[in-house]
Structures are given as C-alpha cells and as structure tokens.
Amino acid sequence: MQLYEAPALYEKIIHYNEDKEIQVRLTINTFRGIEYLHVRKYYLDFTEEWRPSPEGVAMELDFNNSRQLFSGLLEILSLAESKDIIEEHFKDYIDEIYK
Known part of the structure; x- marks a missing residue:
C-alpha cells in the first residue's frame, strides 16, 4: 500500500476551490505503524472522485x-x-x- 493510499484516521478540508475543482486537505494516517500528518492538494478525477495529488507535504506526526x-x-x-x-x-x- 502506498503512503497516500493508507486510510485516513482524520480528514478535514481546509480549502476548496470550486472553479478549479481542487481541495486542500489536512489528514492523518498510519503507514507501517507510523502516524503521518499530511497537507495535500486533492483533485476531482474523471469519475467524480477526489484523489490525492503529489503536491503537498507529509511529516511524521x-x-x-x-x-x-x-x-x-x-x-x-x-x-x-x-x-x-x-x-x-x-x-x-x-x-x-x-x-
């Protein structure tokens, strides 16, 4: 499982741009027993699902x-x-x- 695919323990949309169809989310997830905090840009894909982009930051929580x-x-x-x-x-x- 990729780090960005780990299920979120906490998730909050902290910015939403409806025109550009992007969100910035604050999330916390666990990967290999370590909790990470992410501030990451999400985009709306062609199937109308929000996907994490590579743009953002992750750090150990x-x-x-x-x-x-x-x-x-x-x-x-x-x-x-x-x-x-x-x-x-x-x-x-x-x-x-x-x-």
Whole structure:
C-alpha cells in the first residue's frame, strides 16, 4: 500500500476551490505503524472522485512536529490579527508616513 493510499484516521478540508475543482486537505494516517500528518492538494478525477495529488507535504506526526506546526500557525494568525488592528486604528498615520 502506498503512503497516500493508507486510510485516513482524520480528514478535514481546509480549502476548496470550486472553479478549479481542487481541495486542500489536512489528514492523518498510519503507514507501517507510523502516524503521518499530511497537507495535500486533492483533485476531482474523471469519475467524480477526489484523489490525492503529489503536491503537498507529509511529516511524521509526533509532539515536536505538531508543536512546531501549531507554533507557526499561531504566529501567522497573530501577525494577521495585529496587522488588522494596526491598520484599523493607525491607517491614516501609516498612509501619511509612506506617501
């Protein structure tokens, strides 16, 4: 059995582009006794079934990898939220500075 064919223990669609008929899925599966976390692009094939593409990433699901991924996502969300707050309250000043 190929790694990408192993049945998913967890699966969530985290992005869907209806026009291009692609999805990005977060999945967890076990292969040869090791759990893997995948973020992978899926495409709709000619038989109307969703298939995993080679585009994506798989990594062993362990505490350190999970912690680093979570930490990175928190940083991204924090920066995005901070940017929105700063723009909301200081946009006029920032625009004036960077004329």
